[in-house]
Amino acid sequence: MPEHREAQAGYHRYHIPTRPAPDIEKWPSRFKVKVRRTGLAKLLLSEVFHYRGRKDVILSRPCMYGVFSGPVGGFMPREEHCVGCLRCTTEFPEFVRIEHNPERQKLGDSYFTFNYVDQIAYEASSGLVPVRGAGYRGKFGGEGWDGMWTDMSEIVRPTRDGIHGRETISTVVDIGYTPNFLQFDAAGQPTGSLPHYISIQLPILFEGGDLAREGHVARIYARTAAELDTLAVLPFDQAIGLGEYAHAVVPVVRPQDAPRLSQLGFAPRVVEMHGWDDALYTTITAAFPEAIIALRTGFEDAAALVGYARRGIKVFHLLADYHGRSQDGRFVLDLIREAHTAFVEAGIREEVTLLGSGGMIAAEHMPKAMICGLDAVAVDTPLLVALQARFNGECAGRDASHFSLPSNLNEAWGVQRLKNLAASWRDQLLEILGAMGLREVRRLRGEMGRAMFMKTLEADAFAGLLGYTEAN
Amino acid sequence: MADIAHKTDEQLIVEKHIANLHNGFAHWPRAEEAPPALGDSRWTQDLILATWLMAETGKPPENGLEYKIGASGGGFDVLDFNIPTEDKWLPADTEIDLSIPLNRRDDGAQLNINIPMYGGGMSYGSISEHVMQARARAAQHLGTFTSTGEGGYPPSLVLYKDHIITQVATGMFGVREETIQYAPIVEFKYAQGAKPGLGGHLLGDKATDVVAAMRESVPWVSLFSPFPFHSVYSVEDHRKHVDWIRTTNPRALVSVKVSTPTDVDMVAVGSYFAGAHIVHLDGSYGGTGAAPEIAKKNIAMPIEFAIPKVHKYLVSENVREEVTLMASGGVRTAYDVAKAIALGADGCVMGTAELIAIGCTRCSNCERGRGCPFGLTTTDPLLQQLMPADWGQQRIVNMYNAYAIQLRELLRKLGLRSIRELRGRRDLLKYVG
Ligand code: SF4
Ligand code: SF4
Numbered sequence: 001m002p003e004h005r006e007a008q009a010g011y012h013r014y015h016i017p018t019r020p021a022p023d024i025e026k027w028p029s030r031f032k033v034k035v036r037r038t039g040l041a042k043l044l045l046s047e048v049f050h051y052r053g054r055k056d057v058i059l060s061r062p063c064m065y066g067v068f069s070g071p072v073g074g075f076m077p078r079e080e081h082c083v084g085c086l087r088c089t090t091e092f093p094e095f096v097r098i099e100h101n102p103e104r105q106k107l108g109d110s111y112f113t114f115n116y117v118d119q120i121a122y123e124a125s126s127g128l129v130p131v132r133g134a135g136y137r138g139k140f141g142g143e144g145w146d147g148m149w150t151d152m153s154e155i156v157r158p159t160r161d162g163i164h165g166r167e168t169i170s171t172v173v174d175i176g177y178t179p180n181f182l183q184f185d186a187a188g189q190p191t192g193s194l195p196h197y198i199s200i201q202l203p204i205l206f207e208g209g210d211l212a213r214e215g216h217v218a219r220i221y222a223r224t225a226a227e228l229d230t231l232a233v234l235p236f237d238q239a240i241g242l243g244e245y246a247h248a249v250v251p252v253v254r255p256q257d258a259p260r261l262s263q264l265g266f267a268p269r270v271v272e273m274h275g276w277d278d279a280l281y282t283t284i285t286a287a288f289p290e291a292i293i294a295l296r297t298g299f300e301d302a303a304a305l306v307g308y309a310r311r312g313i314k315v316f317h318l319l320a321d322y323h324g325r326s327q328d329g330r331f332v333l334d335l336i337r338e339a340h341t342a343f344v345e346a347g348i349r350e351e352v353t354l355l356g357s358g359g360m361i362a363a364e365h366m367p368k369a370m371i372c373g374l375d376a377v378a379v380d381t382p383l384l385v386a387l388q389a390r391f392n393g394e395c396a397g398r399d400a401s402h403f404s405l406p407s408n409l410n411e412a413w414g415v416q417r418l419k420n421l422a423a424s425w426r427d428q429l430l431e432i433l434g435a436m437g438l439r440e441v442r443r444l445r446g447e448m449g450r451a452m453f454m455k456t457l458e459a460d461a462f463a464g465l466l467g468y469t470e471a472n
Numbered sequence: 473m474a475d476i477a478h479k480t481d482e483q484l485i486v487e488k489h490i491a492n493l494h495n496g497f498a499h500w501p502r503a504e505e506a507p508p509a510l511g512d513s514r515w516t517q518d519l520i521l522a523t524w525l526m527a528e529t530g531k532p533p534e535n536g537l538e539y540k541i542g543a544s545g546g547g548f549d550v551l552d553f554n555i556p557t558e559d560k561w562l563p564a565d566t567e568i569d570l571s572i573p574l575n576r577r578d579d580g581a582q583l584n585i586n587i588p589m590y591g592g593g594m595s596y597g598s599i600s601e602h603v604m605q606a607r608a609r610a611a612q613h614l615g616t617f618t619s620t621g622e623g624g625y626p627p628s629l630v631l632y633k634d635h636i637i638t639q640v641a642t643g644m645f646g647v648r649e650e651t652i653q654y655a656p657i658v659e660f661k662y663a664q665g666a667k668p669g670l671g672g673h674l675l676g677d678k679a680t681d682v683v684a685a686m687r688e689s690v691p692w693v694s695l696f697s698p699f700p701f702h703s704v705y706s707v708e709d710h711r712k713h714v715d716w717i718r719t720t721n722p723r724a725l726v727s728v729k730v731s732t733p734t735d736v737d738m739v740a741v742g743s744y745f746a747g748a749h750i751v752h753l754d755g756s757y758g759g760t761g762a763a764p765e766i767a768k769k770n771i772a773m774p775i776e777f778a779i780p781k782v783h784k785y786l787v788s789e790n791v792r793e794e795v796t797l798m799a800s801g802g803v804r805t806a807y808d809v810a811k812a813i814a815l816g817a818d819g820c821v822m823g824t825a826e827l828i829a830i831g832c833t834r835c836s837n838c839e840r841g842r843g844c845p846f847g848l849t850t851t852d853p854l855l856q857q858l859m860p861a862d863w864g865q866q867r868i869v870n871m872y873n874a875y876a877i878q879l880r881e882l883l884r885k886l887g888l889r890s891i892r893e894l895r896g897r898r899d900l901l902k903y904v905g
Pocket of ligand 2 (some may be wrong): 133134296518525655737827831832834835836837838839843845846849
C-alpha cells in the first residue's frame with residue numbers, strides 16, 4: 001500500500017509527498033552574463049584607491065544571487081545562478097551585459113516553448129506552485145488556451161459552496177459508467193445497467209501509450225501512478241510485467257495484441273482499446289470481464305463517439321497530436337467542446353467519461369480542458385519534460401516524434417519528479433477551484449458559464465469602435 | 473576622502489550602490505541600445521526606459537522611446553485615439569482640468585483629486601517602508617491618494633494621513649480603530665487582479681520581526697490571507713461591512729476593490745447599493761508582490777473588457793452619476809489612463825508604474841529570498857536603503873507630471889476642457905489591432 005494511504009490511527013487525508021528533485025542533466029542557464037574584464041579590472045583599481053582599501057566596501061557587488069561570488073568574482077560569473085534582475089547591468093552599463101541564453105530557448109519545440117519547459121522543470125524539481133512577483137508578463141490573451149480565462153467569485157459567490165480552505169476541495173474523479181438513473185423491480189432489486197466505475201484521486205492520468213516505449217519509463221509511470229492513486233496508460237508490451245502496479249496500469253491493446261492478452265499476468269481495472277474493432281472488443285471483454293473498457297481514438301468525429309457509447313463504450317480517451325491538433329487541423333479546446341456537447345445533446349453525458357490527451361502542456365490547461373468538457377486529462381509530453389527529455393526537432397505527431405531522455409535517468413528520481421509535477425498541478429488546480437468557489441473538481445466539468453473567451457469579451461467591449469469588426 | 477574615513481562600511485556600501493544605480497537609471501534611457509534582457513510584452517523595454525526618463529525629467533520623452541503603448545497585442549495596445557484635424561484643437565493656452573471627484577453621492581466628504589489617478593494598495597512587508605513613504609509624500613504633493621495595502625499602517629505614514637487610504641483586506645492585518653479613523657477613504661479589498669479569488673501572499677522571508685509585529689503574526693512565517701471575506705457572502709453582508717466602517721469613521725468614503733469575474737457588472741452595482749462611493753475594478757493583469765503564475769494569467773478578465781461592461785450596466789441601472797469608477801490592473805501609461813476613461817472609468821489606480829519610476833526592472837523576483845535587489849519590494853534593512861524616500865518621492869511626482877502633460881495635450885487635441893468630459897467617450901477611440 002502506498003505510503004500516503006497508510007491509515008494511521010484510522011485517519012487519512014490524500015496528500016502528495018513532494019521532495020526536491022534537482023535536474024540530473026545540466027541544462028543551459030536562463031541568462032548569459034557577460035562582463036568585460038578590462039572594465040571590471042579598472043573598476044576594482046579605482047575602488048581600491050577611492051575607498052582606501054576598505055575591503056568590504058570594495059568587494060560589495062551588485063548581485064545578491066551569487067553570480068559574482070565565485071573564487072574570482074565577476075571575472076568568471078556563475079551564470080546558472082542568474083535570475084535576470086538586471087541590477088548589475090543597471091549599476092555598470094559600461095561593462096556588464098545580461099542576455100537571454102539562446103541555448104535555453106532552444107529547449108522544447110514551437111508548441112512546447114521554452115517558457116513551458118522552464119515551468120515544468122520548476123514544478124518537477126520543487127513540487128511547488130510557481131509563485132513570482134510582479135504582474136503578468138505575457139501577451140494579451142491570445143489563441144487557443146490563452147484566449148480563455150476562468151471565472152472567480154468574490155462578494156456574491158454563485159455556487160455558494162463556501163470554500164473555507166483549499167484543503168477541503170476534492171480532486172477525486174470517476175472513470176467509468178454511471179447510469180442517468182437506476183431502475184428497480186417489484187422486489188426492490190436494481191434492474192438494468194448498474195454503475196461501473198472507479199474513482200481516482202486526481203484528474204491527471206499518465207499517458208504513456210505512445211511514449212513509454214522504454215521499459216524504465218513505463219515503470220516510472222506505473223509506480224508513480226500507483227503511489228498517487230491514479231492511472232498510467234501504457235503500451236501492452238510495457239504493461240506486461242508491471243503486475244505489482246496492477247491497480248494503476250491501463251494497458252493499450254491493439255489488434256495484434258489480442259492473441260496474447262493472457263500474458264499480461266494481472267487483471268487491469270481499465271483497458272484501452274486502440275481504435276474501434278468489434279472483434280477486439282469481444283476478445284478484451286472475454287479476457288478481462290471485470291475491466292472498464294475505454295476507447296482510444298481521435299477527437300475528429302464527435303457523432304461517431306456517441307454511436308460507440310450506444311454500443312457499450314463508456315470511457316473515451318480522445319487524442320489530439322502533441323501540439324493539440326486533430327488530423328484536420330482543429331485545436332483541442334474546440335474539439336473537447338464538440339465532443340462534450342455531442343454527448344450532452346444525446347442526453348448521455350452523465351453516463352460516460354471523457355479523457356483527453358494532446359496539447360495540454362501546462363497546469364492551467366487542465367482546468368480549462370475540464371471546463372470545456374473533459375473529466376480528466378491524460379498528460380503526455382509534460383511527463384517527458386519533467387524527466388528532462390529533449391525534443392528532437394518538432395514533436396507533433398504521436399508516431400513521428402522523438403525525444404531523448406537523460407542517459408542517467410533512474411527510477412527513484414523519475415518517480416519523485418512526476419510526483420512533484422502532479423502535486424504542483426494539483427495545487428494549481430486547487431487555486432482555480434478555490435477562486436471559483438467550487439468544492440470538488442467534478443463540478444468543474446462542462447462549467448462553460450464559468451469560462452470567459454477573449455473573442456466574446458472583446459466583441460462586447462469594443463463593438464462599435466472605429467476599425468473594429470468581429471473578424472478582428 | 474576624509475568623508476570616507478568617518479563613514480561606516482555599511483554607509484559606504486549603500487552610497488556606492490545608490491550612486492551606481494542612479495547612474496544606470498539615467499544612462500539606459502539615453503543609450504543607443506537597451507539592456508537586452510529588459511522588458512516583456514506588457515512592459516516593453518521602451519515603456520520601462522521611458523518611465524525612468526519621465527521620472528527623472530518630469531516630461532514625456534523626446535528621444536523616440538515609445539511611451540504610449542506596449543506590445544501585448546491586445547487591450548489598450550490595440551486602441552488609439554481618433555484625433556480630429558488641427559482646426560478642431562483647443563488653443564495651446566487653454567486651461568485643462570484633470571481633477572475628478574471621488575464622491576458622487578450626497579453623503580460624506582466631497583473629495584476631489586487633482587489628477588485622475590491615485591496609488592494602489594501595496595502592503596507593508598511586500599514593499600519597504602521607504603517606498604510607502606515616497607508614495608505617500610508624492611500623493612500629498614500631487615493632491616491625490618495612496619493606499620496602505622493590507623499589511624498595516626506604519627506610524628511614519630501618519631504624517632500624511634490625509635492622503636492615505638486605509639485598506640481593509642481579508643487578512644485584516646493591522647486594521648485598528650485608529651487606522652480607520654485616520655482615513656479619508658477606507659478601501660475594502662475583496663479581491664486583487666493579479667490573484668483573483670486567492671488571498672494575499674507574503675512569503676516567510678519577508679515577514680521580518682517588524683513586519684510581523686505590524687501584522688500581529690509570527691516572524692518569518694508565510695502569510696496567506698484567506699479568501700473571500702468569510703463574513704461576506706452577499707451584498708447584504710457587504711452592507712454590514714460598510715456600516716461598520718461608517719460607525720468607526722462617519723467621515724470616510726468607502727471604496728470597494730474587486731476583481732473582474734464574469735458577473736463584474738453585478739458586483740459593481742451590488743457594491744454601489746451597499747453604499748460604496750468608489751467601485752475600484754482591478755483587472756487580471758495587475759501587479760503583485762507574489763502571486764501564483766497560474767492566477768496572474770488565467771483567472772478573471774483584463775480591465776479593458778471589464779470597464780465598458782460595468783460602465784454600461786451602471787448607466788442602465790441609472791446609478792452611473794452616483795458612483796466613482798476607478799480602474800487598475802495593467803494600466804501602464806498616461807495613454808492607458810485616457811483609454812480607460814474613454815471606455816467608461818472615472819480614473820485609474822496605479823501601482824507598477826510607480827515602482828518602475830523608482831527603479832523596478834519588472835524582473836519578477838520580488839518574492840525571492842531577501843526580496844527586491846533594487847530595494848523596493850523588500851524588508852531587508854540593508855536593501856531598502858537603496859531607495860531613499862525623498863528620491864523616490866520626486867521620481868513619482870515627476871512621472872505624474874509627465875503624465876499630466878500628456879493628458880492635457882491629448883484632451884486639448886480632442887477638444888475637451890476637462891478629463892471628466894472624456895468619460896465613456898468610446899466614439900473618440902479607434903481599434904488598431
Ligand atoms: S542580472 Fe541580477 S542575478 Fe543576474 S548577474 Fe546580474 S545582478 Fe546577478
Ligand atoms: S524584484 Fe524586480 S519586479 Fe520586483 S520590484 Fe524589484 S525590480 Fe521590480
